[in-house]
Amino acid sequence: MSISLSRIPEFDGAADILSDDALAFIEKLHQKFAGTRNELLAARDVRRKQFSDAKAIDFDPATEEVRNGDWKVAEAPAALQDRRVEITGPATPAKMAINALNSGAKVWLADLEDASTPSWNNVIDAVKNLSDAARGKLAFTDEKTGKSYALRTDAPLATVVVRPRGWHLPENNVLIDGKPGVGALVDFGLHFFHNAKVLAESGQGPFYYLPKMEHYLEVRLWNEVFTFAQAELGIEYGTVRATMLIETIPAAFQMDEFLYELRDHVSGLNAGRWDYLFSIIKTFREAGDAFIMPDRADVSMTAPMMRAYTELLVKTCHKRGAFAMGGMAAFIPNRREPEVTAAAFEKVRADKTREANDGFDGSWVAHPDLVGTCMEVFDSVLGSKPNQLDKQRPEVEVTAEQLLDIASAPGSVTEAGVRLNLYVAVAYTAVWLSGNGAVAIHNLMEDAATAEISRSQIWQQIRNKVVAADTGNTITAELVASILDEEVEKLRGEVNDAERFAKYYEPAATLIGTLVSGRDEDFADFLTTGAYELLEKEYVTKP
Numbered sequence: 427m428s429i430s431l432s433r434i435p436e437f438d439g440a441a442d443i444l445s446d447d448a449l450a451f452i453e454k455l456h457q458k459f460a461g462t463r464n465e466l467l468a469a470r471d472v473r474r475k476q477f478s479d480a481k482a483i484d485f486d487p488a489t490e491e492v493r494n495g496d497w498k499v500a501e502a503p504a505a506l507q508d509r510r511v512e513i514t515g516p517a518t519p520a521k522m523a524i525n526a527l528n529s530g531a532k533v534w535l536a537d538l539e540d541a542s543t544p545s546w547n548n549v550i551d552a553v554k555n556l557s558d559a560a561r562g563k564l565a566f567t568d569e570k571t572g573k574s575y576a577l578r579t580d581a582p583l584a585t586v587v588v589r590p591r592g593w594h595l596p597e598n599n600v601l602i603d604g605k606p607g608v609g610a611l612v613d614f615g616l617h618f619f620h621n622a623k624v625l626a627e628s629g630q631g632p633f634y635y636l637p638k639m640e641h642y643l644e645v646r647l648w649n650e651v652f653t654f655a656q657a658e659l660g661i662e663y664g665t666v667r668a669t670m671l672i673e674t675i676p677a678a679f680q681m682d683e684f685l686y687e688l689r690d691h692v693s694g695l696n697a698g699r700w701d702y703l704f705s706i707i708k709t710f711r712e713a714g715d716a717f718i719m720p721d722r723a724d725v726s727m728t729a730p731m732m733r734a735y736t737e738l739l740v741k742t743c744h745k746r747g748a749f750a751m752g753g754m755a756a757f758i759p760n761r762r763e764p765e766v767t768a769a770a771f772e773k774v775r776a777d778k779t780r781e782a783n784d785g786f787d788g789s790w791v792a793h794p795d796l797v798g799t800c801m802e803v804f805d806s807v808l809g810s811k812p813n814q815l816d817k818q819r820p821e822v823e824v825t826a827e828q829l830l831d832i833a834s835a836p837g838s839v840t841e842a843g844v845r846l847n848l849y850v851a852v853a854y855t856a857v858w859l860s861g862n863g864a865v866a867i868h869n870l871m872e873d874a875a876t877a878e879i880s881r882s883q884i885w886q887q888i889r890n891k892v893v894a895a896d897t898g899n900t901i902t903a904e905l906v907a908s909i910l911d912e913e914v915e916k917l918r919g920e921v922n923d924a925e926r927f928a929k930y931y932e933p934a935a936t937l938i939g940t941l942v943s944g945r946d947e948d949f950a951d952f953l954t955t956g957a958y959e960l961l962e963k964e965y966v967t968k969p
């Protein structure tokens with residue numbers, strides 16, 4: 427097996443991140459783990475079809491012993507005992523990293539997944555920023571504004587928890603025997619290689635968030651990666667700690683199994699609500715009326731199936747001694763519009779209050795101005811305790827039917843919802859292609875997970891011939907195509923920059939137009955896979 431690179435990004439420090447020793451480590455990770463990763467991805471397709479045909483998923487009888495067994499995960503290290511507020515955001519540009527580290531949050535989820543466009547420059551800059559942060563020397567001057575950014579010294583910085591890409595994404599710029607590498611192994615491998623020792627020495631990690639897994643064997647693979655990586659670099663077994671997102675519907679049926687597989691390296695589970703909704707739509711997209719999701723804006727965390735999911739997560743985590751982490755309310759403040767900010771504070775407060783009262787140990791915010799709201803809510807529930815691991819939920823009983831009870835989610839499908847989904851999916855994908863993996867649209871945070879819901883809902887609605895509640899029209903491919911045209915014209919006017927529109931919005935619109943078609947052959951497992959092909963072809967590798 428041999429490793430090579432398409433190119434080294436042209437900025438200071440990139441060559442150091444891609445040193446020969448680091449690449450040798452990445453090559454070893456691929457040698458040992460890429461084959462299993464490929465098999466596990468193929469197994470996802472087979473299972474999904476089975477679930478869709480059966481119109482059901484159930485708890486696996488083969489792992490009943492794990493679910494009924496009396497076991498606990500390893501105790502969390504001091505740096506992760508108090509996670510009441512976690513800010514999320516990309517690790518590039520450096521100013522975002524510094525703002526997150528300085529935000530007052532206990533943890534920063536440094537995101538190479540939902541909030542990140544994995545252009546080669548972004549991936550390497552993110553690792554470089556994380557490496558500088560681990561050594562306390564991250565600083566930045568914004569060339570546009572002249573504003574300088576430095577790590578604060580007057581208060582603790584957030585503890586860094588890095589989220590590498592999910593198992594599905596390739597890394598086209600790392601070639602293994604001439605073929606694309608595995609994004610997850612590149613992100614993890616580079617971060618771990620450069621930072622594991624320094625973080626371990628200061629008790630600050632290395633810590634990870636693991637996204638988008640669908641089966642406990644995928645967790646087992648991460649456990650093997652961690653075990654190997656620690657041994658290879660002489661780091662004590664069990665130093666790595668990871669929090670796993672329960673953000674796919676099959677994973678909701680395996681919370682115990684996930685924790686068990688990673689029990690020496692785990693610190694908790696997180697309720698990743700946006701990918702979770704996407705996963706429900708994706709899994710059951712052709713399974714008929716019982717699985718039609720209402721308009722995205724209608725589905726809230728108080729819908730019965732979402733209550734079942736979060737209640738089961740808290741119960742399972744605390745029974746096993748693992749943290750239960752809340753998810754992202756998408757409302758974000760706007761510093762130029764006080765009434766938008768006030769509404770965001772109120773909605774986020776309500777969301778965090780529900781989570782804190784349910785027993786979550788902390789939760790996520792998308793913006794520094796929301797740290798205070800989340801902190802106040804958890805302070806009032808936790809009191810002097812760092813977490814509420816002691817809050818057991820024996821009264822919670824959740825069935826497979828409750829987890830899959832989509833039909834009783836309040837709300838309806840409307841043509842206005844279709845229109846909004848198309849607008850958001852195209853606008854987000856265009857911004858993603860321009861290098862930003864997260865953006866505010868209509869005062870909501872949009873990232874890869876929220877955009878996935880928008881595009882997959884439309885496919886599901888066309889496929890199942892859903893009738894729109896507001897117009898009485900059946901949602902057909904033709905209707906969607908004509909609304910898409912209108913929304914693209916609206917965006918053209920708003921963007922008002924022909925070159926930018928042609929470069930980012932037109933390819934985004936073409937991609938989304940295909941993905942939503944309602945035809946089997948057009949439904950991609952991930953929006954970002956197609957977008958990544960465009961990114962690599964059109965925007966990065968071309969001179």
Ligand SMILES: CC(=O)SCCNC(=O)CCNC(=O)[C@H](O)C(C)(C)COP(=O)(O)OP(=O)(O)OC[C@H]1O[C@@H](n2cnc3c(N)ncnc32)[C@H](O)[C@@H]1OP(=O)(O)O
Pocket residue numbers: 513514515516521522523525526537540541700701754758759760761791792793794864865866870871872873875876
């Ligand atoms: C489904 C999921 O996975 S959720 C987790 C993944 N998603 C995310 O992490 C999204 C995180 N949030 C963001 O990226 C941003 O908040 C956005 C894109 C939604 C909005 O960003 P902006 O439009 O820049 O917001 P705004 O102009 O109000 O920002 C004000 C300041 O706060 C900073 N800021 C905003 N959000 C963040 C953040 N999450 N982390 C660090 N700094 C931030 C901005 O950089 C800006 O700093 P500056 O004044 O020094 O220039």
Ligand SMILES: O=CC(=O)O
Pocket residue numbers: 540671673697698699700701702753754875
């Ligand atoms: O990653 C989080 C989500 O909601 O998706």
Ligand SMILES: [Mg+2]
Pocket residue numbers: 540637671673698700701875
């Ligand atoms: Mg997600």
